[in-house]
Amino acid sequence: MTGHQDAGATGARVRHYYDANTWKFLVSGNQRAIHRELWGPGVTSADEAVHHAHTLVLDELGPADSRVLDLGCGVGTTALHLAQRRPVEVVGVSISPAQVRLAQRFAARNERLQGSVRFRTADFTDLPHELTGFDLAVAIESFVHADPAAAFFREAARALRPGGALVVIDDFRLCAPSDPRLSDVRDGWHMATLLSEPEAARLAAAAGLDLQVSRDLSSLQRLGRPRDRLVRAAQPVLRRLRSRSVWAQSMVGGDALQRCHRQGLLAYRLLRFVRGS
Numbered sequence: 001m002t003g004h005q006d007a008g009a010t011g012a013r014v015r016h017y018y019d020a021n022t023w024k025f026l027v028s029g030n031q032r033a034i035h036r037e038l039w040g041p042g043v044t045s046a047d048e049a050v051h052h053a054h055t056l057v058l059d060e061l062g063p064a065d066s067r068v069l070d071l072g073c074g075v076g077t078t079a080l081h082l083a084q085r086r087p088v089e090v091v092g093v094s095i096s097p098a099q100v101r102l103a104q105r106f107a108a109r110n111e112r113l114q115g116s117v118r119f120r121t122a123d124f125t126d127l128p129h130e131l132t133g134f135d136l137a138v139a140i141e142s143f144v145h146a147d148p149a150a151a152f153f154r155e156a157a158r159a160l161r162p163g164g165a166l167v168v169i170d171d172f173r174l175c176a177p178s179d180p181r182l183s184d185v186r187d188g189w190h191m192a193t194l195l196s197e198p199e200a201a202r203l204a205a206a207a208g209l210d211l212q213v214s215r216d217l218s219s220l221q222r223l224g225r226p227r228d229r230l231v232r233a234a235q236p237v238l239r240r241l242r243s244r245s246v247w248a249q250s251m252v253g254g255d256a257l258q259r260c261h262r263q264g265l266l267a268y269r270l271l272r273f274v275r276g277s
């Protein structure tokens with residue numbers, strides 16, 4: 001860890017989860033992204049659907065923006081995608097050293113990007129002090145791990161220049177926090193934070209970040225793909241295995257996530273916050 005203290009208990013659990021499982025996400029996923037497909041307008045293939053979140057982020061990048069911070073960068077797919085398309089420098093941070101090693105390896109294969117993408121192990125609730133002055137910070141499916149969410153917003157605000165933007169793409173709660181139907185998804189996906197949008201907006205505002213854009217992306221998800229139906233069918237076995245296997249727990253979480261979306265308990269949103277001057 002490179003911030004002022006070691007990750008807390010949640011951070012340690014999340015780090016272990018991604019250190020142990022990232023290779024499985026890469027084998028079972030697509031395009032080395034650890035986020036869901038979005039079937040937006042004009043998207044015709046699963047590859048494009050995986051990159052649709054990146055297209056949305058590119059849309060948020062101002063013409064003069066040159067420094068991007070990826071909070072919870074996985075294996076660097078977002079950073080590489082952005083730097084290949086715009087003249088930007090991207091710094092990615094992940095709590096998982098295994099992911100950072102992979103991100104560095106993937107980046108090294110692309111000579112043209114040498115110097116424009118960098119990755120480091122860090123906790124986004126306690127960022128290294130030298131990470132400042134960014135034009136855009138982005139968090140794709142990582143905000144739900146933030147513990148506490150207030151610290152995530154505080155650190156993002158500190159890392160941004162005045163007027164810089166934070167784009168969060170993630171699940172937000174539409175039901176009561178105590179709704180028991182959320183517990184499998186919280187446990188399986190190690191979600192520390194499953195806030196409603198107004199709760200997130202309040203915490204962000206306390207950190208000096210104003211919510212300016214909210215887009216509901218829920219209808220762009222494709223729930224119940226053949227792979228999801230397989231995972232569904234395997235639930236009895238996966239549920240028995242989950243106390244011994246974080247992978248099985250994650251498969252139970254993924255199935256529960258789909259159920260929560262179908263039942264209207266969660267919304268998948270893009271929120272854009274801007275740091276005041």
Ligand SMILES: C[S@@+](CC[C@H](N)C(=O)[O-])C[C@H]1O[C@@H](n2cnc3c(N)ncnc32)[C@H](O)[C@@H]1O
Pocket residue numbers: 011014018032033034035071072073074075077078093094095096099122123124125139140141142145146147
């Ligand atoms: C679902 S993955 C998404 C990865 C990447 N954004 C993508 O879309 O491919 C969640 C990411 O958040 C990171 N993460 C979770 N908690 C974190 C923390 N406290 N500090 C930094 N990264 C964290 C994980 O290590 C992982 O890279």
